[in-house]
Amino acid sequence: MIRTNRIATFIAPALLAALSCLAPRAEAAEAGQVKSATDRAANWLIEQHKDGTFGKGDLRKKPGVVGLVVKSLCAHHQHYRESLGPFITEPVKYLLKCQKKDGSFADNGDDAGLATYHTAMAVQALVATENPKYAPNIEKARDYLLKCQSNEGAFGYQANARQGGDLSNTWWALVALKDANLNPKDDAWDKARVFITRCQDSKETNPDMVVKGCNDTGGAYYQPGHSEFGTEQGRGGSGPRPYGSMTAAAIEGYVLCGTKADAPELQQAIKWFNRNFRNDQNPGGGNAGYYYYTLAFARAMTAAGVDSIEIGGKQQRWCEVLADGLLKQQDKDGFFVNKESPKWMEDSPVLCTAYALQALNLCYKPLKAGAPKEAKAEEKKEEKKE
Amino acid sequence: MRKTAILAATFSVALLAATVHAGEDPKAAAEGASKKAADFLKSQANEDGTFGKSEARVVPGIVGLALNALVTSPGVKADDPAVQKAAAYLVGLQQNDGAIAIPRMGNENYNTSIAAVALKALNDPKHKDVLEKCKKYIEGCQLDGDLGYKSDEHYQAYGGFGYGSAKRADLSNTAFSLEALKALGVPEDSEAYKNAIVFIRRCQDNSETNDAPNMKGGENSGGMVYLPGDSEFGTIKTRDGKEVPKPYGNMTYQGMRSLIYCGLKADSPELQACWKWIKNNYAADKNPGGKGSEGYYYYVVAFAKAFTAAGQKEFQTADGKTVNWAKDLAAHLVSLQKEDGSWANGDKRWMESDSILATSYALIALNLCNEAMK
Known part of the structure; x- marks a missing residue:
């Protein structure tokens, strides 16, 4: 419960952080700037809270959006938790109200069209509160998610689909299953792994790649043989175009x-970013899904233990x-919104800010810790002191 | 050879310094130090009402502290240009909602509370409306039922105040806000104080009065932390191996003074517990429970204001020594003052290496010492 290594804020740190938002930015963001950006994003989200949801419009009622925001605040360096205010307790109560008998999460007017996505986000939020009271809810949601896995190992937007599914839902479902402590020996994991290999542009590891169109870039796309961004012409012929958000999803998956x-499929996906990484676009997809991509990428690098x-x-x-x-995109009031592309609901500032804040929370951790070499030296110092 | 020369030189400088202080009457030395410090601050006054050259000079809280330091200095007149310009700067920053703040910079409540206390100390009738608006703004910042906070559910926040736009309560901002509300005449029976007591209690290592689940298992030292379950100086291990947030001087003195403002009597278990901690941890030369000189200048203000509010000049510490806080603190501050009248912390935490901030803190404290030594 008690956190010793946090940078405390009273008087000056907050002032310094506030001042740093006025300073010109370098091409590489510094810890103080990022901390200040997370503070402004979190404060903006908190201000949007009303009666358990955030912002305006029908989107605010989606448990997936509420879950994303709650998770972004819980993962913030100030460790927002229920005991700190209604902006966590009320959304959590709202989420619990959204849970159906079968364990899934949906708001009342919803046709359950995105049940996997909503459920996966809600699970992450409930886990992030660290409140043991929600264990039964999490367990029910986990069982629901397991029913969403198709025979091919994929997760789609709904339960009990024998076929179909996509890498995005698969990735989020896996994240939630991990958060919900699914047994590592459960065969859901291996089935999902096989599905992911089928979404990757890899000669060596994609079992479908006897099919034409493999360019062996290591990048990944939405479904076996299908990209949301059309096809790409390479040496191997014309194939589904890999892109950043799905390649990142594959890595964490x-x-x-x-x-x-050291598995070749994982290494190849990481190397795809050496050639394709961008911080202003979802590479391969342009502006579409930029904020989703920033979160997927930060999660992927964190999960794979990659620092540079x-x-x-x-x-x-x-x-x-x-x-x-990300800092270049932040509005003066603290929020983010995709001005270039409304695809995947990224015209919603609440959704984009939640994605961006989660991504920035993940950037802030290694920034604060310093480069790995320094971090190791620090650790040694600490040991000596003790 | 060279070493000896350096040693000899160092020695004679030290000796000289010691003679100067020993030869002088401590009261006169402290009054002289206050005058020198006020002159330093005046010399740093800018045309726009701010002080110094650092980037942080525009922060209303820093201008407010400097203004407060000048206004409480006996030799500085209310019509001094530095005073008038600083006051005008703060008034000019008042927003429609009453906050004295730079838009989008955050920390609205921190800035408004400090600015309001400074303006109130000027006692100028032309600031009446400005201060009334400040009062309303600060009252609105309390994390209470009006904002949907519940005492049991939000036990880390209920009744407290935070920086403003950041909705997280802490004892430091709670103390600044209560000081302002008290100065601005919020009546003693106001709900604001009752709710604040709930928060302050939960910051205290005292099982008799603290019901916060994340403060259980402490050593009942009576000391206070930044917010329930959270200290700025990490944790300590109790005898039974449990880790609890570490109480420290800054917060204990701020909390004690706040409890007095909230109307608790000296014999209340909360204030008795504060005294227990203070008697076991009395120090004028460091922030006890802290680390090195981190936050020392914030500490001296908290220390001097708390004893002033308690009305206690001398008392016996746990080891039986009778101490006079004003004499002890004044002597130490005089010894730390620089040639030009300023102070600066060698440690940069909480920005105390900034000489405007450190000098303002030190001068506010020193003026209270001089008042108590009269």
Whole structure:
């Protein structure tokens, strides 16, 4: 419960952080700037809270959106929890009201069209509150999610689908199953792993890749043989175009399924970013899904334990560069919104701010800790003191 | 050879410093130090009402502390240009909602509370409306039922105040806000104080009066922390191996003074517990429970204001020594003052390496010491 290593804020740190938002930004964001950006984003989200939901319009009632916001606040460096205010307790109560008998989460007017997505987000939020009271709710949701897995190992938007499914829902479902402590030996993991390999542009590991169109880039796309961004012409012919958000989803998906760090499919996906990483766009997809991508990418690098990748020909810490891209997009009032593309509901500032805040929370951790070498030296110092 | 020379030189400088202080009457030395400090602050006054050259000079809270330091200095007149310009700067920053703040910079409640206390100390009738608006704004910042907070559910926040836009209560901002509300004449029977007591109690390592689940298992030292379950100086291990947030001087003195403002009597278990901690941890030269000199200048203000509010000049510490807080603190502050009249913390935490901030804190405390030594 008690956190010793947090940078405390009274008087000056908050003032300094506030001032840093006025200073010009470097191409690599610094810890103080990122901390200040997370504070402003969190404060903005908290201000949007009313009666358990955030913002305006019908989207605010979606448990997936409420879950994303709650998780973004719980993961913030100030560790927002229920005991700190109604902006956590009320949304959590709202989520619990949204849970159906079968364990899934949906709001009343919903046709349950996105049940997997909503349920996965709600589970993450409930787990993030660290309140043991919600264990039964989480367990029911976990059982529901398991029913959503198709024979192919994929998760789609709904339960009991024999076929279909996509990498996005699969990834989120896996994240939620992990948060809900699904047994690592459950065969859901291996089934999902096989599905992910079928979404990857890889000669070596994609079992479908006898099919034409493999360019062996290592990137991933939405479904076996299908990208949301059309096709790409490469040396191997014309194939589904891999893109950033799905390649990141594949990376974390692999890690969650227990894939070893040196496995070729995982390594190849990470290397895809050496050639394709961008901090201003979802690479391969342009502006569409940019905020979703920033979160997927930050999660992927964190899960894979990667600190730096090749960006523009040199090794750079992804946390610095990704955060820099996000900071340039932040509105003066603290929120984020995709001004270039409304696809996947990214015209919603609440949704984009929740994605961005989660991504920035993940950038802030390694930034605060310093580069790995420094971090190790610090650890040694600490040991000596004791 | 060279070493000896350096040693000799160091020695003679130290000796000289010691003679100067030893030869002077401590009261006169403290009064002289106050005058020098006020002159330093005046020399740093800018045309726009701010002080110094640092980036942080625009922060209303910092201008407010400098203004408060000048206004409480006996030799500084109310019509001094530095005073008038600083006051005008703060008034000019008042927003429609009453906050004295720079839009989008955050920390609205912190800035407004400090600015209001400084303006109130000026006692100028032309600030009546400005201060009334400040009062309303600060009252609105309390995390209470009006904002949907419930005492049991939100036990880390209920009744407290935070920085403003950041909705997280802490004892430091709670103390600044209560000081302002008290100064602005919020009546003693107001709900604001009753609700604040709930929060302050939960910051105290005292099982008799603290019901916060995350404060259980402490050593009943009576000391206070930043917010329930959370200290700025980490945790301590209790005898039975449990980790609990570490109480420290800054918060204990701020909490004690706040409880007095909220109307608790000296014999209340909460204030008795504060005294227990103070008698076991009395120090004028460091923030007890803290680390090195971190936050020392914030501490001296908290220390001097708490003893002033308690009305106690001398008392016996746990080891039987009779101490006079004003004499002890004044002597230490005089010894730390720089040639130009300023102070600065060698440690940069909480911005105390900024000489405007550190000098303002030190001067506010020193003026209270001088008042108590009269």
